[in-house]
Amino acid sequence: MDAVFSNFDEYLKAFGLTIGLFVVSGIASLVLGTILAVFRVGPVSVLNKAAAVYVTLFRNTPLLMIFIFIFIAMPVLGYNFKFVEGIEIGGWNVSAFFFRACLALTLYTSAFVCEAMRSGVNAVPLGQAEAGRAIGLTFAQSMNLVILPQAARAVIPPMTSVLIALAKNTSVAAAFGLAEATATMRGFTNNNADQRIGIFVAFAIGYIIVVEVISLSSYLVERKVRVAR
Amino acid sequence: MTAQETAPVSAGRGEPLVVLSGVQKHFGQLHALQDIELTVKRGEVVVVIGPSGSGKSTLCRTINRLETIDEGTITLDGKDLPQEGKALAALRAEVGMVFQSFNLFAHKTILENVTLGPIKVRGMKKEEAEKKARELLDRVGVGHQAEKYPAQLSGGQQQRVAIARALAMEPKVMLFDEPTSALDPEMIKEVLDVMVDLAEQGMTMIVVTHEMGFARTAADRVVFMADGAIVEENTPEEFFTNPRSDRAKDFLGKILKH
Numbered sequence: 023m024d025a026v027f028s029n030f031d032e033y034l035k036a037f038g039l040t041i042g043l044f045v046v047s048g049i050a051s052l053v054l055g056t057i058l059a060v061f062r063v064g065p066v067s068v069l070n071k072a073a074a075v076y077v078t079l080f081r082n083t084p085l086l087m088i089f090i091f092i093f094i095a096m097p098v099l100g101y102n103f104k105f106v107e108g109i110e111i112g113g114w115n116v117s118a119f120f121f122r123a124c125l126a127l128t129l130y131t132s133a134f135v136c137e138a139m140r141s142g143v144n145a146v147p148l149g150q151a152e153a154g155r156a157i158g159l160t161f162a163q164s165m166n167l168v169i170l171p172q173a174a175r176a177v178i179p180p181m182t183s184v185l186i187a188l189a190k191n192t193s194v195a196a197a198f199g200l201a202e203a204t205a206t207m208r209g210f211t212n213n214n215a216d217q218r219i220g221i222f223v224a225f226a227i228g229y230i231i232v233v234e235v236i237s238l239s240s241y242l243v244e245r246k247v248r249v250a251r
Numbered sequence: 252m253t254a255q256e257t258a259p260v261s262a263g264r265g266e267p268l269v270v271l272s273g274v275q276k277h278f279g280q281l282h283a284l285q286d287i288e289l290t291v292k293r294g295e296v297v298v299v300i301g302p303s304g305s306g307k308s309t310l311c312r313t314i315n316r317l318e319t320i321d322e323g324t325i326t327l328d329g330k331d332l333p334q335e336g337k338a339l340a341a342l343r344a345e346v347g348m349v350f351q352s353f354n355l356f357a358h359k360t361i362l363e364n365v366t367l368g369p370i371k372v373r374g375m376k377k378e379e380a381e382k383k384a385r386e387l388l389d390r391v392g393v394g395h396q397a398e399k400y401p402a403q404l405s406g407g408q409q410q411r412v413a414i415a416r417a418l419a420m421e422p423k424v425m426l427f428d429e430p431t432s433a434l435d436p437e438m439i440k441e442v443l444d445v446m447v448d449l450a451e452q453g454m455t456m457i458v459v460t461h462e463m464g465f466a467r468t469a470a471d472r473v474v475f476m477a478d479g480a481i482v483e484e485n486t487p488e489e490f491f492t493n494p495r496s497d498r499a500k501d502f503l504g505k506i507l508k509h
């Protein structure tokens with residue numbers, strides 16, 4: 023493990039990038055996935071079908087293929103996302119690599135978020151929506167005030183699984199030139215072949231910590247939602 | 252199918268409020284509502300009765316457009332029901348609905364259940380909405396439960412809250428779809444008492460129920476449905492003692508044996 027401890031800042035930076043990918047694509051996926059889920063359960067048939075096609079497309083395509091499409095095919099088609107290079111957030115420069123990786127992860131994960139949300143919405147008895155409509159709430163109001171708050175309770179366990187999968191899926195970015203945790207681990211083992219097992223354990227612990235933080239947060243949210251009943 | 256036998260019905264108390272004309276509704280192959288003609292006057296209490304699957308719930312639900320209709324027209328206070336969007340939401344606010352399974356908002360307190368509509372739909376201030384909600388909850392006898400959640404109340408109490416929730420919108424007409432069918436016998440009376448009160452205060456009501464006691468005390472008219480059609484209409488007294496159609500005789504024979 024010496025290799026890790028003597029390059030600990032690199033180790034931390036690598037996990038920083040992993041967490042960055044997770045947080046940015048996680049938030050984007052939750053937003054996009056929720057919008058898709060509202061389309062899926064909503065009364066507008068065009069939106070309903072469009073969201074269904076989206077989910078079928080991205081849920082059934084391997085994540086690696088989506089990465090390949092965005093990193094290799096899109097630049098050939100003229101979309102290299104270089105325009106994000108100038109953007110600076112909190113003193114940190116957005117790279118086109120980072121943007122593309124988040125895009126790929128978001129496209130993929132939002133399909134799963136949508137399905138988790140939809141299962142949560144379906145867990146809310148139909149009578150709740152009818153009662154909302156019967157007192158004159160609009161579709162949007164009955165979603166926001168009646169359905170989604172109740173769906174949240176049923177949604178937390180499947181959503182946690184989706185987010186844990188996302189945390190681990192960030193490692194696919196390693197193959198496309200991002201020095202996140204998995205890519206950095208490969209670099210370390212290449213330079214210190216004798217310490218492979220130690221390096222591997224150190225990085226595994228890093229991932230375990232990230233995933234445990236997600237599980238713990240989900241537990242806390244779940245408890246809060248239950249108390250709010 | 253028996254021909255509709257319409258009797259000269261008690262004069263009612265006012266102008267036509269809810270008018271269904273030539274209403275047809277299909278569920279796939281099933282003709283769930285067949286050429287429905289029904290006029291409910293302001294202040295009138297109409298009880299809808301009939302065997303299971305005869306279309307009573309469907310009829311009720313078309314009046315606030317929880318179900319769409321295939322043909323015909325439904326007007327409320329002279330205006331056609333809007334098709335969708337904000338106008339439809341506004342219409343539903345004018346039509347109170349009480350469901351068999353109460354359908355109180357499970358994640359909200361009793362008080363919040365009653366204030367949600369007035370605040371979000373009518374734009375009423377919170378304090379005002381709460382004051383009014385407490386009055387309504389007192390009126391239906393559950394004022395002391397205001398801070399509890401629906402799951403903490405008995406079925407009878409929940410149904411009375413549901414009535415208060417509907418009344419809070421100051422509806423022009425109230426629809427009740429078997430409001431006491433899911434209740435234990437000892438709770439049925441407390442809900443029916445609230446409904447009789449409402450009727451006496453002049454609320455226009457359309458009530459799907461098999462409670463003959465309620466029909467006899469509170470109803471101006473009984474509408475008997477079978478197989479998606481209105482088969483017979485009459486005053487409660489006439490209908491129960493002297494039904495004219497065979498379907499109604501048969502049906503009353505069955506429920507009276509219980």
Ligand SMILES: Nc1ncnc2c1ncn2[C@@H]1O[C@H](COP(=O)(O)OP(=O)(O)OP(=O)(O)O)[C@@H](O)[C@H]1O
Pocket residue numbers: 278281283301302303304305306307308309310
């Ligand atoms: N959403 C639906 N899809 C398909 N068929 C339906 C639907 N709702 C009702 N039906 C059918 O329409 C017919 C009328 O149903 P409705 O619920 O109006 O009857 P009802 O008189 O209220 O019966 P009950 O006394 O059992 O409540 C029934 O045959 C029912 O199966």
Ligand SMILES: [Mg+2]
Pocket residue numbers: 307308309428429
């Ligand atoms: Mg019914």
